[in-house]
Amino acid sequence: MAYLRKVKNGWRAEVERAGIRKTATRATKAEAQAWAVAEEAAILAGARGDYPQRTLAEAVERYRKEVTDKKPASTARADNLRFDAWLRDFPELANKVFHQITGDDLAKWRDARLQQVTGASVLRQAQQFRPIWTLAIKQWKWAGSSPWKEITLPAPSYARRRVSRWMEIRRILRSAGVSLRVAPxxxxxxxxxxxxxxxxxxxxxxxxxxxxxxxADLRRKVYELPHHKTEATVGARRVPLTSRAVRLLRVLEAQAAQEGRDRYFTITDASRDALYRKLRDRTMVEGLRFHDLRATSLTLLSKRVDVMTLARISGHVNINELFNTYYRESAEDIAARI
Structure with missing residues (x-):
């Protein structure tokens, strides 16, 4: 966008696109406006920029190697799946020269996605994609400014309030053939x-x-967790285990020792995800995500421990996130206790 303002000897036009800023003064407003339009077109065409002719797809691949692949496996897998879908479903955007991508291009992507998914999903994807431009501008020198500044993204949605009920858990366990006294x-x-x-x-x-x-030290009821989601912020975590959790884990530990393996579980996170969805759907438990179980647990634990202890259990460094997202006790339950 060009900015025009009256000055002493005429009209000054200012243009800033792709990190490049140009100014000029012309005798009339029309001349200043014509200069601004031509200059902006030249910048967007790459005539004024000294950036490499790399595509968005190339930027994504480099970002994967330098950032995504260094994340924990489960997080990297989810991020890579979103990257794959982005490049596959929007080939025109993927093949466009990186520094020539504009806010209009991203707005088209946003509008297309909003026809398929919720605003929260679009916002989550945008939050994953935007750091590519930050790295490309500051380190790779592939562009001068981020086009994300030019578009409006959906507002954040309210946090989920779903918690599990014991009737639902029993149905899922029965469908899976689980007996908590017998190792899986x-x-x-x-x-x-x-x-x-x-x-x-x-x-x-x-x-x-x-x-x-x-x-897992079941005698001390502590789980040493060196690698986790917030490792970069808090370092290794030592997770305190409830007595009920320890009783369950003793069954898994005995099985692992008998079979000569270190890990309690043999399935991958991807397999767990697919199998949980299958169990949930065939037992007709609606809308319960596996991650909702974490919120359910924290809500139950909040009745037994103070908020600082709860944060230590959950590994949260932001108490507001713990309160607003994971504490899901209903107003009716609170009213029944007061």
Whole structure:
């Protein structure tokens, strides 16, 4: 966008696109406006920029190698799936020269996605894609400014309020063939056990599946977790385990020792996700995500411990996120206690 203003000797036009800023003074407003239009077109065409002719697809691949692939496996997998879908479903955008991508291009992507998914999903994807421009501008020198500044993204949605009910959990466990006194022998049963561990520890799926004889000290009721989602912020975590969780984990530990393996679980996070969805759908439990079990657990634990202890259990460094997102006790439940 060009900015025109009256000055002493005529009209001054200012143009800033792709990180390049140009100014000029012309005798009349019309001449200044014509200059601005021509200059802006030249910048967008690359005539004034000394940036490499790399495409968005190339930028994504470089970002994967430098950033995404260094994240925990479960997080990297989810990010890469979104990148794959972005490049596959929007080939024109993927093949466009990176520094020539404009706010209009991104607005078309936004509008197309809003016809298929919720605003919250679009916002989440945008938050993943925008850092590519930050790195490309500051380190790679592939562009001068980010076109994300030129578009309006959907407003953040309200946090989820769904929690699990014991009737739903029993149905899922029964469908999976789980007996909590007998170690799991199938992938479906392991999924049911992961569900129960989540309810009694408030841990994430990836953290649960990493449980092992070498990291879980059941005598001290502590799980040493060196790699996790917030590792870069808080370092290694030591997760306190509830007595109920320890009783469940003893069954898994005995099985792992008998079979000569270190890890308690043999399934991957991707398998757990697919099997949980299958169990949920065939038992007709509507809208319950596996991650909702973490919120359910934290809501139950909030009745037993103070907020600082709860944050230590969950690994949150932002108390507001813990309160606004994961504490899901209903107004009716609170009213019944006061």
């Amino acid at each position: 022998t199938t992938a479906m049963q392991e999924t049911g056990w992961a569900l129960m561990i989540s309810l009694h520890t408030a841990m994430r799926s990836g953290e649960i599946l990493k449980l092992s004889r070498s990291t």
